[in-house]
Amino acid sequence: MISPLRSRGAAAAALLCTTLPTLAADAISGAVQQRSLNWHAIVMFFIFVAFTLGITWWASRRTRSTKDFYAAGGGISGFQNGLAIAGDYMSAASFLGISALVMTSGFDGLIYSIGFLVGWPIITFLVAERLRNLGKFTFADVASYRLAQTPVRTFAAVGTLVVVALYLIAQMVGAGKLIQLLFGMSYSSAVIMVGVLMVLYVTFGGMLATTWVQIIKAIMLLAGATFMAVMVLAASGFSFEAMFQTAVAGHPKALAIMSPGGLVSNPVDAISLGVGLMFGTAGLPHILMRFFTVKNAKEARKSVFVATGFIGYFYILTFIIGFGAIMLVLGKPEFTETIMKDGNPVQQLIGGANMAAVHLAGAVGGDYFLGFISAVAFATILAVVSGLALSGASAVSHDLYANVFARGHADEAREIRVSKIATVVLGIVAIVLGIVFENQNVAFMVGLAFAIAASANFPVLFLSMFWKGLTTRGAVIGGLVGLISAVVMIVLGPAVWVKTLGHAAAIFPYENPAIFSMPLAFISIWIVSVLDTSARGAREKALFLPQFIRAMTGIGAEGAAQH
Amino acid sequence: MDETLIRRIQDNPKFTELVRKKTSLGWLLSIVMLAIYYGFILVIxxxxxxxxxxxxxxxxxxxxxxxxxxxxxxAFVITGIYVRRANTEFDQLNAELVKEVHS
Known part of the structure; x- marks a missing residue:
């Protein structure tokens, strides 16, 4: 059984390595079989849904103005926001995907976790407080602060919608397959349920409900993961050395799981991945939006500190959980099934490698805990898609409708109505695309979302805050260069050209384009801005000083709502 | 923000001090974090x-x-160092600056 396990591990690793944040979608890239109904999980999930709908009802009574709707009235505390940001980041992908990666490849899983984490300090130092001081509801507020509203907001809205759509499709497909596996429901009913609940949370409860759903889910996930990690450590007498010894003895790769393996053998791809993760995080619209829910720059800083702590803690837990899965799940007959792959019988974990954490939950905590973890995985997807939907809807209503179409003179009630309509439309689109893409390999989509965030959104946002010389022309043209080059490189690269379109060899050799596409965007923005001698460009450069003063001191920044 | 306020802030030594301290600490810690991470990746x-x-x-x-x-x-500790200094020392300086330019 060693060789099939190994090849399965290698295949999983190769998949996972392509585009890191795609883990959940990956997990679920093949055909999955529907299981018998898992009642424990279903009951616990419906308790979660009932409770969060109650919160949505409560939030809807407190959501009146646009500020309430987009930014929870600015009344979220730094600690709460930190938990919500951590919740946005601790997706089902990270939880199931990284623990599976640790199970199949050991140490390599830790390398990925670290890549996910190290962007956060940079966001704290360079982005968080300037963003909070300059913006109101969306990152486009900041990017267009001293530039021409129509072109820059349109560009930022396109960047937002593309990132949101890709992320959303990957989550929808992941949700459908995961729920099929965990709950025994049909794929389409799962996708429809996720879409409908997402629309309910966002349209009725706005940012307030979305934030609390995220916080509750983050607490549930952290509590569940902590319990699993403690049980794993208890099984090895609270000795890491003993845990690693048992794991090495039981793993087909033996001692190799304790050192870096083949995943990061290509330095260009490894660094490119790191660049994409680090700066992509700083360009994800649904994460950036969270900085407007707190009162001031001080709370914004505090929230990233709290988020970094919880995310770091969570990755240490997933590492222990992955080793726990090696000890207690991997190769055990009760968790293994035989499937046919390319005409050969292959042994794998029931439901695939990404079920590692779920099986481990059953092994250490019995059926009820298994149900709990399954419900948490579902809740995680629900919370993440709600944040995405709100972010996409605000790009439509706040950026395109209120500031481009109505030239900043939109009536608040009407703006909120546009946002709700946009949410419903996004929900329908997400459900339809979720069903359309059921049997497609969508693993590249989250990677593409991160690459676009790093190559289009981040350079424009960063230079708008840091570089006096940025002009509208530079931002729009350079940003588009970043967006298009990231898309083209991913399409011509191994993830799409070979794995999705089935060609023999990739035209662009690397899985991760960020190391090329991001500098390309920066250089294009720089050249076009420098060459821009228009009167408008000169005016925009002159407006940098007042913007810089506000970014630094917070004088004139949006305050918290007065209720 | 009107012209005179902008000039007053710009000419205030506390503003220069705030900008210098905040940006130098921010960039220093960013470089430390990048060096640690990319050092690790290069070793691998x-x-x-x-x-x-x-x-x-x-x-x-x-x-x-x-x-x-x-x-x-x-990553957690470095973030903590920045947030601690920014939320105490820098914010204090900022509050003094705001008070001075508005008086």
């Missing part, structure tokens, strides 16, 4: 066996494990 790419060295004679635990955990903790 060019000398993978280094991290596979046993922690002590006869152990299965390798140097890579505590190294990885230390990086995770360092």
């Amino acid at each position: 790419a060019f000398s993978p066996t280094t991290l596979g060295t046993p922690l002590f004679a006869g152990s299965v635990t390798t140097i890579g494990i505590p190294a990885g955990v230390v990086i995770i903790v360092s």
Whole structure:
């Protein structure tokens, strides 16, 4: 059984390595079989849904103005926001995907976790407080602060919608397959349920409900993961050395799981991945939006500190959980099934490698805990898609409708109505695309979302805050260069050209384009801005000083709502 | 913000001090974090066996494990250093500046 396990591990690793944040979608890239109904999980999930709908009802009574709707009235505390940001980041992908990666490849899983984490300090130092001081509801507020509203907001809205759509499709497909596996429901009913609940949370409860759903889910996930990690450590007498010894003895790769393996053998791809993760995080619209829910720059800083702590803690837990899965799940007959792959019988974990954490939950905590973890995985997807939907809807209503179409003179009630309509439309689109893409390999989509965030959104946002010389022309043209080059490189690269379109060899050799596409965007923005001698460009450069003063001191920044 | 207020802030030595302290600490800590992370990636790419060295004679635990955990903790600690200084010292300076230019 060693060789099939190994090849399965290698295949999983190769998949996972392509585009890191795609883990959940990956997990679920093949055909999955529907299981018998898992009642424990279903009951616990419906308790979660009932409770969060109650919160949505409560939030809807407190959501009146646009500020309430987009930014929870600015009344979220730094600690709460930190938990919500951590919740946005601790997706089902990270939880199931990284623990599976640790199970199949050991140490390599830790390398990925670290890549996910190290962007956060940079966001704290360079982005968080300037963003909070300059913006109101969306990152486009900041990017267009001293530039021409129509072109820059349109560009930022396109960047937002593309990132949101890709992320959303990957989550929808992941949700459908995961729920099929965990709950025994049909794929389409799962996708429809996720879409409908997402629309309910966002349209009725706005940012307030979305934030609390995220916080509750983050607490549930952290509590569940902590319990699993403690049980794993208890099984090895609270000795890491003993845990690693048992794991090495039981793993087909033996001692190799304790050192870096083949995943990061290509330095260009490894660094490119790191660049994409680090700066992509700083360009994800649904994460950036969270900085407007707190009162001031001080709370914004505090929230990233709290988020970094919880995310770091969570990755240490997933590492222990992955080793726990090696000890207690991997190769055990009760968790293994035989499937046919390319005409050969292959042994794998029931439901695939990404079920590692779920099986481990059953092994250490019995059926009820298994149900709990399954419900948490579902809740995680629900919370993440709600944040995405709100972010996409605000790009439509706040950026395109209120500031481009109505030239900043939109009536608040009407703006909120546009946002709700946009949410419903996004929900329908997400459900339809979720069903359309059921049997497609969508693993590249989250990677593409991160690459676009790093190559289009981040350079424009960063230079708008840091570089006096940025002009509208530079931002729009350079940003588009970043967006298009990231898309083209991913399409011509191994993830799409070979794995999705089935060609023999990739035209662009690397899985991760960020190391090329991001500098390309920066250089294009720089050249076009420098060459821009228009009167408008000169005016925009002159407006940098007042913007810089506000970014630094917070004088004139949006305050918290007065209720 | 009107012209006179902008001029008053710009000419205030506390503003210069705030900008200098905040940006230099921010960039310094960013460089530290980038150096730690890309240093780690380069070690993995060019000398993978280094991290596979046993922690002590006869152990299965390798140097890579505590190294990885230390990086995770360092991200948290570095963020903490910045947030602590910004939320006390820099915000204090900022409050004084705002008071001076508005008086």
